[in-house]
Amino acid sequence: MDWDFAATTFWRLMAALPLTLEVWFLSVVLGGLIAAGVVWMRVSGSRPLEILARAYVAIFRGTPLLIQLFLVYYGLASLPAVRHSILWPVLRDPLYCGVLALGLCTAGYQAEIFRGALLAVPHGAGEAAKACGMSGLLMFRRIVFPIALRHALPAYSTEMISMVKATALVSLITLWDVLSVALKIRNDTLVTYLPLILAGAIYFTINYILGAAFLSLERRLSPHLRARPS
Amino acid sequence: MGSRLWKSVALGAAVGAALATGAYAKEWKTVVIGMEGGYPPWNQTDSSGKIVGFEVDLANDLCKRAGVECKIIAQDWDGMIPGLKAGKFDVIMDGMSITDERKKEIDFSKPYAAPPAAFMAAKDSDVAKKLGAGKPVNAIKDPKAADAAIKAVQAALKGKTVGVQVSTTHANFASKYLKDIATVKEYKTTDDRDLDLKNGRIDVGLDDYPTVAATLESPDAKDLVIVGPEIIGDVFGVGEAMGIRKSDADLTAKFNKALDAAFADGSVKKYSLQWFKIDTTP
Amino acid sequence: MDILKIFGFGEGGWGLALLAGAGMTLLVSACGLLIGAVIGALVAWSRLSGNRLAGAAGEAYAALFRGLPELLVVYFVYFGSSTLLTTGAKLVGYDGFIGVPSFVAGALAVGVISGSYQAEVFRAAYLAIVKGELEAAVSVGMDRWLMFQRIIAPQVLRFALPGLGNLWQVALKDSSLISVTGLAELMRVSQVGAASTHQPFAFYVGGLVLYLAMTLVTTRLFDIAEARATRGMRRIAG
Numbered sequence: 001m002d003w004d005f006a007a008t009t010f011w012r013l014m015a016a017l018p019l020t021l022e023v024w025f026l027s028v029v030l031g032g033l034i035a036a037g038v039v040w041m042r043v044s045g046s047r048p049l050e051i052l053a054r055a056y057v058a059i060f061r062g063t064p065l066l067i068q069l070f071l072v073y074y075g076l077a078s079l080p081a082v083r084h085s086i087l088w089p090v091l092r093d094p095l096y097c098g099v100l101a102l103g104l105c106t107a108g109y110q111a112e113i114f115r116g117a118l119l120a121v122p123h124g125a126g127e128a129a130k131a132c133g134m135s136g137l138l139m140f141r142r143i144v145f146p147i148a149l150r151h152a153l154p155a156y157s158t159e160m161i162s163m164v165k166a167t168a169l170v171s172l173i174t175l176w177d178v179l180s181v182a183l184k185i186r187n188d189t190l191v192t193y194l195p196l197i198l199a200g201a202i203y204f205t206i207n208y209i210l211g212a213a214f215l216s217l218e219r220r221l222s223p224h225l226r227a228r229p230s
Numbered sequence: 231m232g233s234r235l236w237k238s239v240a241l242g243a244a245v246g247a248a249l250a251t252g253a254y255a256k257e258w259k260t261v262v263i264g265m266e267g268g269y270p271p272w273n274q275t276d277s278s279g280k281i282v283g284f285e286v287d288l289a290n291d292l293c294k295r296a297g298v299e300c301k302i303i304a305q306d307w308d309g310m311i312p313g314l315k316a317g318k319f320d321v322i323m324d325g326m327s328i329t330d331e332r333k334k335e336i337d338f339s340k341p342y343a344a345p346p347a348a349f350m351a352a353k354d355s356d357v358a359k360k361l362g363a364g365k366p367v368n369a370i371k372d373p374k375a376a377d378a379a380i381k382a383v384q385a386a387l388k389g390k391t392v393g394v395q396v397s398t399t400h401a402n403f404a405s406k407y408l409k410d411i412a413t414v415k416e417y418k419t420t421d422d423r424d425l426d427l428k429n430g431r432i433d434v435g436l437d438d439y440p441t442v443a444a445t446l447e448s449p450d451a452k453d454l455v456i457v458g459p460e461i462i463g464d465v466f467g468v469g470e471a472m473g474i475r476k477s478d479a480d481l482t483a484k485f486n487k488a489l490d491a492a493f494a495d496g497s498v499k500k501y502s503l504q505w506f507k508i509d510t511t512p
Numbered sequence: 513m514d515i516l517k518i519f520g521f522g523e524g525g526w527g528l529a530l531l532a533g534a535g536m537t538l539l540v541s542a543c544g545l546l547i548g549a550v551i552g553a554l555v556a557w558s559r560l561s562g563n564r565l566a567g568a569a570g571e572a573y574a575a576l577f578r579g580l581p582e583l584l585v586v587y588f589v590y591f592g593s594s595t596l597l598t599t600g601a602k603l604v605g606y607d608g609f610i611g612v613p614s615f616v617a618g619a620l621a622v623g624v625i626s627g628s629y630q631a632e633v634f635r636a637a638y639l640a641i642v643k644g645e646l647e648a649a650v651s652v653g654m655d656r657w658l659m660f661q662r663i664i665a666p667q668v669l670r671f672a673l674p675g676l677g678n679l680w681q682v683a684l685k686d687s688s689l690i691s692v693t694g695l696a697e698l699m700r701v702s703q704v705g706a707a708s709t710h711q712p713f714a715f716y717v718g719g720l721v722l723y724l725a726m727t728l729v730t731t732r733l734f735d736i737a738e739a740r741a742t743r744g745m746r747r748i749a750g
Contacts, residue, residue, distance in 0.1 A: 062681065062727035064688035066699060067720050074422065075713050077429035078450075092431055161578065168581035172422070174415045179581060183308055184416070187397035190335040192312040192595075196587055200580050207579040262611065267694070268707035275704040277526045279696055303614075304694035304704075309587070316594040317609025421707040448710035475609075 009185055010198050016181040017202065023098050023167045023177065028160065030103030035110035042115055053111070060108030065101070065166055072101040073173040098170040102163065109159050117152035118144070150221050157214035161207045168203070178202055258481055260299045263289050264319035267304035268419060270444045271505045272325040275304070284440070284505035285323040288342060291497055295488035307395065308418060311335060314473060320481065322473035325438060327399045329467055337476050339485045341469030342498055344512035346460035347400060348442040349383070350427065350435045353455050357433055360386035361458035369463030379459035380407055386458070387412045393423040393432040400436045402465045420445075427454065438470075440506040469512045518705075518714055526705050526715070533701030534722045538730075540618050540690060540697055541683045545676075547623025548683070552630025559635055570631065577628035586689045589621040590614070618690035618697075626683050633675035637668040670741045677734035681727055688723075698722055 042053035060068065076082050076091055090096045121144050129139040171180030182199035186192065265273040265285055273283035281302050293300035305313050307324065314322050314336060328338045346366055351357040361382065369376035388411050394400040396416040404414040415432055417423040424445045427435045435442070439460060446454055474482045492498050493511065502510045521527040558570035577585060593612040601610055641664065649659045691700035702719035706712035 058728065059724060062731075063720050063723040064685040064699065066688050066691075067702070067716055067723065070712075071716050071720065074425045074429070075716060077431065078425065078713055083430060094431075165581040168583050172418060174417060174422075174426075179584060184396060186312065187308065188331070190311050190315075190332070192315060192591060196584060200584050200588075203581050203584065204576065204579040208575070211579075264694075268704045270708060274708045276708065277524050277529050277705070279529050279532070279701075304696075304700075305614075306692045306694065308692065309591070312591055316591045317598055318591075318594060318611050320609075419703075419707060421710070421712070424710070425712055445710075450710070 005189075005191070006194060006198070009182075009195050012185060013178050013181055013195070013198055013202055016176050016178045019095075019175060020164075020167050020177040021206075023095065023102065023170055023175070024164055026099040027102035027106060027167075028163055030099060031106035031110050031163075034103060034107035035114055038107060038111040039114045039118070042111070043118065057108045057111055060105050061112070065105050066169055066172065068105055069098065069101040069169055069172055072104070073097040094170075094173045094175050098167075098173055098175055102166055102170075105166070106159065106163050109162075110156070113152050113155045113159060114148070116155070117148035120151040121147045146221075150218075153214060153218045153221065157211060157218075160214070161210055164203065164207055164210065258296075258298050258484065260301060261293060261296075261321060261481065262301045262303060262319040263321045263323055264303055264305050264310065264313055265322070265324045266307050266310075266419075268421065269307070269325055269441070271440055273323070284343075284501050285325070287501045287505070288492070288498065289321075289323055291492055291501070292485055292488040295491055296484045298484070306418070307397070311473065314475060320474065320478065321485070325441070325470050326473055327467045328469065328471050329399060329402070329465075332473070335476075336473045337479065337482050339472040339474065339482055340489050341471045341512045342489060343502065343506075343510040344462065344469030345439040345506065345508070345510040346462045347403065347436060347466050348439045348456050348460045349458045350437075350442050350445065350454050351433060351457050352430075352453050354453070355433060357386050357390060358455060358457045364456035364458060364460050367459040367461050369461055369466075371463075376459070376461060376464060379461065380464075383458050384408065384411050387434060390433040391415060391431070392434045392436060393417060393426055394436050395420050395423060398437075399466045400438075403461075404436065406465055424448070424451075439508065440510065443507065515714055518709065518711060519718060526701075526709075526718075529701050529705065530698065530718060530722060533696055533698035534726060536695065536697040537684065537687050537699075537723075538726065540615060540695065541622060541680070541687045543615075543619035544622025544626055544687065545680055545683045547619060548626025548630045548679070549676075551623060551627025552634050555627065555631035556634035556638065559631070560638060574628045574631050577625055582625055582686050583689050583692070585625055586618070586621045586692060589624060590617045590693045593617050593620065614690070614693040614695040618687065618693055618695050621690065622683050622686050625686055626679055629679050629682070630672075630676070633672050633679065634668060636675070637671035638664065640671045641667050673734065673738045673741055677731060677738065680730060680734065684723070684727060684730070 038053045038056055041049040044050065073094060076097075082088065082091060091100075125143050125147060126139065129143045134142065167177055168179040170177050171183060176184075178199050182195040185195040189195075265281065267273055267275045267281045269283075271283055273281055273285045276282050281304060286302060289300055289302065303319055305318065310322055310324060310326070311332065313319060322336075325343075326332070328341060332338070348364055349361070351361075367376050367379045384407060387408060391413040392404055392408055393415045394404050394417070396418060401414075401416055404412075408414055412434075415423075415426070417426070420437055420441055423432070423435055423437075426432050427445075428450050434457075435445070437445075439456075442456060445451055446456070472482075472485055474485070489498070499509055499511050502508070517525060519525065519527045519530070555570040555573055558566040561567065590612075593616075594610060597610040597612065598608075601608070645663055645667075646659070649663045654662065687697060688699035690697060691703060694700065698719055702715045706715040709715070
């Protein structure tokens with residue numbers, strides 16, 4: 001084994017890590033905001049809005065991210081209306097296109113997670129809050145949100161890890177994330193496995209840390225479930 | 231006893247898999263050829279799912295001459311050489327140029343095509359105005375003219391964005407001459423690059439002449455033209471050839487012989503004119 | 513070019529190719545899901561067996577393949593399977609290369625990923641079986657195999673169905689990554705169609721619609737299956 005080559009490859013991959021994390025973070029945040037809107041539409045009580053929200057979730061969860069990414073990056077840009085709009089400077093940039101595509105996709109999943117968590121809030125808790133005279137916002141902040149958050153965490157943690165993995169597709173749109181650098185090194189040096197193995201180790205480590213962080217958060221947020229005598 | 235059993239099981243599985251793909255060792259009855267199937271006009275897929283193109287016609291011709299049966303399978307450009315080394319196929323034919331880096335890993339047949347590289351840009355762009363219409367430059371025969379032409383390209387592309395397919399000789403050209411002058415973007419497929427050129431994300435595309443010509447004939451490409459020097463040689467090497475594993479020297483010899491015959495009776499030139507509209511024989 | 517002509521079934525039309533691609537997607541995903549079920553059952557069993565070594569191995573497997581990007585797994589399986597087989601064959605004296613057809617490699621990749629998630633679905637389903645039923649089965653003198661057949665398997669399947677439905681959707685979408693191996697599934701057909709006709713937008717929208725149709729129809733089938741599987745439960749509850 002060529003340790004020099006392994007070390008150089010590793011550091012070249014690490015140099016691409018900030019981009020991977022940037023795409024991940026921005027798309028997760030964007031996805032969370034869109035998801036909040038979608039959930040609001042879904043529980044709004046208005047039939048058209050509800051149908052729209054259902055369609056959104058069906059489309060973005062029911063089709064491969066690869067196609068969504070392609071349509072956002074290459075498809076949108078092929079429409080002259082988009083190229084001549086004020087959004088073009090943003091959509092021209094592959095980074096923002098990647099963030100947009102990944103954000104739209106994760107929003108479909110996050111919306112379902114949020115909705116499931118909202119449904120899990122006991123009815124009585126809301127009634128009790130109202131009986132105490134809490135306003136809608138206060139009730140959401142003090143009662144609904146904390147309970148829903150706890151319910152959402154396990155699924156949310158899985159989705160966050162899925163998104164780290166999803167960032168590996170942005171090589172399609174000319175971004176130099178960890179996997180695309182690994183593939184390039186592989187094609188240039190023609191070493192078949194080592195770059196892939198090192199890239200795999202990096203992704204695995206990030207996801208391991210992320211999973212552990214969410215687990216400890218879960219434990220901290222649910223002290224009432226801890227140390228239950230069996 | 232136990233180990234004998236394992237051996238026969240493993241051998242059975244091995245033979246079964248070998249039969250399934252037709253990848254035989256030593257006795258070359260069937261040769262599996264890998265290409266992209268999406269790299270017109272070298273090789274492309276028609277609506278019935280069949281791969282057609284210059285390299286398909288050439289491959290069928292050469293296989294007939296070499297007395298082997300050929301099976302063509304598709305695979306992405308990404309991982310073409312690892313695929314060959316892992317035994318996914320026995321020969322690469324995918325517009326692959328002979329380079330020193332690749333020669334360290336695999337063997338090449340004689341080149342079967344040596345088209346020039348060509349730049350394309352929008353008709354009314356300032357790159358097109360500065361570089362003018364395309365004209366051939368041979369870096370092997372006339373290095374001085376090639377140097378001057380490359381300098382002109384560097385001057386015209388200052389601050390521009392250039393698109394190439396990843397891990398190609400064109401990408402090598404960009405990283406050797408344009409890295410510090412222009413922004414270089416590398417694409418998985420030539421098609422993605424062409425889309426970004428039409429969409430205006432990049433100013434210039436660099437590829438081999440037949441591929442560029444095919445792009446210019448596609449819809450929405452009315453505004454694109456070939457500009458600047460059409461370079462032969464330099465980083466582009468001596469031409470495109472079949473890539474074959476180093477351990478299969480007998481196969482390389484077989485195809486070299488077939489290639490000699492196909493050059494001699496004008497077959498290679500015929501396919502070239504048919505698919506590329508120009509003669510690209512080396 | 514006319515959109516109708518591109519997606520038509522006549523001369524030069526890509527309609528048939530796209531439908532065949534969709535069929536291939538369904539086939540490779542289904543095989544992947546089945547392979548995943550075998551792997552998932554094994555991993556779940558290893559974690560429930562009480563054997564610490566087996567449990568740790570199962571856990572490591574699940575953690576590894578949930579932590580790696582799917583595309584990376586596809587690359588590993590596609591190239592790795594050939595290399596492994598070739599090396600193995602060399603050990604027993606067979607000299608030469610062994611190719612693994614891209615369909616097999618693709619189904620295996622989808623299965624390896626799916627298995628790491630199915631393990632959890634099966635494990636949770638097993639734990640959802642009321643303990644008393646198992647004790648009752650033992651007390652009426654069922655042997656382990658009969659108990660598995662009559663008590664465990666039917667209920668695990670019933671409880672696992674919603675989770676499997678989700679994983680089927682995931683498998684369907686993961687199968688699009690196999691396109692890098694050249695297998696003519698829907699994503700690959702859309703890509704080569706886009707490249708060969710230079711009509712990317714039409715082909716990717718077409719592919720999107722077909723994927724959506726596949727998920728919607730098959731999800732409906734899983735819903736029906738779920739309703740059938742839980743018929744008995746509802747009768748008891750209501």
